[in-house]
Amino acid sequence: MRKNLMTLSLCALALFLSFAGRTMDEGMWLLDTIGKLPVSEMKKHGLELTPEQIYSPNGPSLKDAIVLLGGGTSSFVSAEGLMVTNHHVAFGGIQSLSSVKEDYLKDGFWAKSREEELSTNYTAQIVTEIKDVTSEVLSAVNDTMSAEKRAAAIREKSREIENAAKGTSDLTCRVSDMYNGVSYYLFTFQALTDVRLVYAPPSAIGNYGGEVDNWIWPRHTGDFSIMRAYVGPDGKPAKYSKENVPYKPKVFLPISAAGYEEGSFAMIMGFPGRTFRYREASSVELSRDESLPLTVDLYRTRMEIIDNAGKADRVVAIKYASKVRGVANTYKNYLGTL
Template sequence: FGYNFREEGMFPLSEISKIDLKKAGLKIEPNEVYNPNGISLVDALVNVGGCTGSFVSNEGLIITNHHCAFSAVQLASTPENDYLNNGFVAKTKEQELEAKGLTCRITDSYEDVSDKVLGAVAQIDDPATRLQVINNAMKNLALEAEKNDPSIKAEVSEMFIGKSYVLFKYKTILDVRLVYVPNRKIGEYGGETDNWVWPRHTGDYSFMRAYVAKDGKPAKYSKDNIPYTPKKFLKVNPAGTTEEDFVFILGYPGRTFRHRPAQFIEYQQKYLLPYTSELYDFQNSTMENVGKKDKSTELKLATRIKRNANVMKNYRGKLKGLKDIDLVGQKTQEDADLAQFINNNVDLKAKYGNLMTDIDQLYKQINGDVYRDMWLGQIYTSTSLLNVSKQINGFKSELDKLPASQKETFFKNNIDKLIQTKDQV
């Protein structure tokens, strides 16, 4: 489709007032999209196990991607009831299946806490010390918010490294159920051949439902729970979009690397992307061969294989793109222009004159041990029991660091996530 609006990138909702959405074609008021003092479209959004979902009914019905429900469907499947491949539909609420391992996080509120985080490092120049102090400030702000309101889960996210920090407060729904999942041939139509490319013809959607206790508070799975009533839900337009329609995506994006230096891009192109792709290719071949011998094993390995394949396709596409447009070369020129800009200003040169040299030295250290570090990193992600052990050890380590007044809040807000990690092994 064509458009004339040149703004791009990921915008925190608190920043959308700075861009001219009306000029881009928005036909409703911007505060109907995001309104910190009232109900708006953002209240219909939900984070389902790390994926973006949307409420589409006043009874907690959620639409999300097929691949986002994949692990829960896999856990509900058996050789006798192979919902993963055959699909699943609940014709009544009573037939809905527990989506094991999935929770829903609903954004209750958020605020910019950049001044509070960065104020703690205003007089600190050493990068390692700054990073440690920033991380501690982020943790303490989240713990303070949870202590003030034990019903929420708080998290400080770094929107732009060293510049912008936002405190998110979430309500966590613990009881999520599968309502409809299409046949895998529909939900994964085109397989990895079509993955990460356009146009797509995949029926990449599933329906779930969020449940709470009768008093409206989050509760673990129970037949006594009732559907959650969201503040807002979306109405689906069966006609879809037409040419020149305004399209604006709300959701929970992962991350961006667009502000990283050339050395980071080179590290990705030369080491991380090819190494991970080859490793996951080997792992998948091994798991697929094992799965051919036993249906139950095939189902247990399905989520792991799918995740690996998803990353493989993504990384190989990135590799091709990086080389095709010579992004390393482009970023090298950008960094050279930045260095010249710094050196042309006496004050900037005094403060940042060694910046590029320091970055280069750091990446020489990183690249010197790159294969060792990548191998150690994959040990935990590739070995479930080691990963669980690491999570338990990390949980205990964080708990031990906290003052007595914060231990109970931390334990209560994180123990369920730890148990879910264990249960998925």
């Protein structure tokens, strides 16, 4: 199948693109560089959107439907704040709501009405602005600084930029480095703190295959959950309240019941982790010979301790479920990398 993959880098909206079945033309781009994408070539493969519909700094675009949620990606799929995300992204929220009596991790959850939706400890963050602040950040450093002083100066300057951008608003502002410090971007988010669980599959579906199936393709896991974002009656972000109303996103992704055909154009936008493809050879060697083997052994030991404790007590198993899943996810990834 020919695919184009479009991805948003964690805390940094970026594009990952590849054309399968032909000479590879792939990479990761920030959304503000969308003008550099081979749009004409993408249209040959089925793209029907304009660059402005994908990302526009001056009006609604596809990026307004993409949400940073619990460290992962979610997407608005209705005009009433409904979000679809991965089960493993929602896992921490599901775990915090679970108990031995109401074991939503094991049995799943389904709200038959909005009144039954459960308040979680999650925050939904929507990017409102992207700004290149490289020159401002690097103005705080010079070539005579040690690595430690340079890092400290960059952190201090980044905080200064974040505080100035936030001012007295309720926005969240973060400066993120790109390409291991070659450039720096200021990301401004609208944070919605009333996020409720609508649906979670039982673990037999949402975590089918466990870590045996994880990082293996094709996957067979029903790795999805549904949540909803709420705001105050005035439309502004607000803490949980029964009077709150569903958030109305500027853009949402409509779901088609028609399905797709083999070879259909596919584009994915989200918040994955960092890429380390630009590491120098010495850094790769250090990871291979020291960092990764040490971390794999450490995480294996941690999992064994937590698993043994959880087998004897379901309360302990629920309490540590999110932590052990995160550790197991990294363990499998690092083991495969080695």
